[in-house]
Amino acid sequence: MSNAITFGTDGWRDLIAEGFTFPNVRIVAAAIADYVKGAYPGDRPVLVGYDTRFLAREFAETVMAVMQDMGLQTILSDRDVPTPVIAFAARERKTAGAVMLTASHNPPGYCGIKYIPDYAGPATKDITDQIVANVRRRQASSEPLPTRRVSEPGFDPMPSYLAWIRGLVNAEPIRKAKLKVVYDALYSTGRGYLDALLSEFGCEVTLLHGQRDPLFGGGMPEPAVSQLGELIATVKAQGAALGLATDGDSDRFGVVDTEGRFYTPNQVIALLLRHLVKNRGAKGSVVRTVATTHLIDRLAQHYGVLVHETPVGFKWVGEKMRQEAVIIGGEESGGLSILGHIPEKDGILANLLVVEMVAVEGKPLKQIWADLVAEVGWDPSNRRLDLHLTQAAKDAVLEHFVERTPDAIGGQSVTHVGRADGVKLTLADGSWILVRPSGTEPIIRVYLEAASPSELDRLAAAVNETVERVAGGPALTPAH
DSSP states (O other): OOOOOOEETTEEEEEBTTTBOHHHHHHHHHHHHHHHHHHSOTTOOEEEEEOSSTTHHHHHHHHHHHHHHTTOOEEEBSSOOOHHHHHHHHHHTTOSOEEEEOOTTSOTTEEEEEEEOTTSSOOOHHHHHHHHHHHHHHHHOOOOOOOOOOOOOOBOOHHHHHHHHHTTSOHHHHHHHTOEEEEEOTTSTTTTTHHHHHHHTTOEEEEESOSOOTTGGGSOSOOSGGGOHHHHHHHHHHTOSEEEEEOTTSOSEEEEETTOOEEOHHHHHHHHHHHHHHTTOOOSEEEEETTSOTHHHHHHHHHTOOEEEEOSSHHHHHHHHTTSOEEEEEETTTEEEETTSOSSOOHHHHHHHHHHHHHHHTSOHHHHHHHHHHHHTOOOEEEEEEEEOOHHHHHHHHHHHHHSOOSEETTEEEEEEEOSSSEEEEETTSOEEEEEEOSSSSEEEEEEEESSHHHHHHHHHHHHHHHHHHHSSOOEEEOO
């Protein structure tokens, strides 16, 4: 059994029975409880939620036992629950935050645990640093932790959440449009949430994979094009206006148009920024991570909106959303939230806003995208590549880009170097490259954006050539 407990950008994830074991979960639960007891009044409860994964509820009951033995009140969700729903409940019910058992979009063999403070967004670095320190102290301690589990009647967070979302979505144009929509719940937590609201708003809804399956039908609960073959086929067969999907804990979204074309999170964030400003008259700034498309910047300039760039991870986006009025905050990996909502990714709301946009515009999604591109005069291509390297090669590549940052790459001069998260090289033609290490694997991720697919290929080839030279061999594997 592995005793390594490593926190990434949003909590701890590991293979069930390998690293994600009941003893390790007890340690993390105690570490979170240590933080909560020092940060909140003793009369505030901690909410506990879980997704559809194998043993997720049993892990949640274990967390409750540990926290109750440490003097905290805990309240369990009555069924598997989306992360944005338990986050919203943590704020609404005036709690000491929530603990969510989920591995999000990861393969079925994984589970995870994260702490969501009472402000309803991802725990910021100062909080996770304290929790990690508590984990290390607990690992070094011989203090026993309870081996029991607590099974109690749970609370239903659905009614309050749905009522809140109704206030964030303009349902009237959706009702008038009477759109045909296909929703793929991917066997996960979004079932009964997104499909219920779509039906309530007058859509003709076809639900796919709307039952719990810890194996996710043999696939992954990720709303990426590779996992959405049945959704795409159903949309095309039915002539539906839209196909929608959410991931394992429903904080990420997936969107397909009537022709079966998949829209990347980069595209959806840009589309919704335009919709919120153009059709709703929203005022404020926009926040994107360092790995997210600069199409947002061009669109923001077109509409006179200020852009903030953050490191990778929605916790940074959410932190900025708590500081000022942010129209929309998003990240290329599939998360967004909007002004007036919680500072947490919400795939349910994101999908509903796409439906609202199509209804308000009265056009197919393909045409709305064409209108956006015409407004800014730019339709970039994006790719993410993973460099699977030995630790020594990883260190060498990072040192090359950090310490000996090139003046030019792929025939383009470097006009700006950003170091907010890894190294980001902006080139003369507006294309860019981001090189950053994974926090949990011997991998370097390379994000690329260029003006066309051919330019993207050329840029990727230039990066690959550099990596081969520095690392002593090829290491680039396309991921997205």
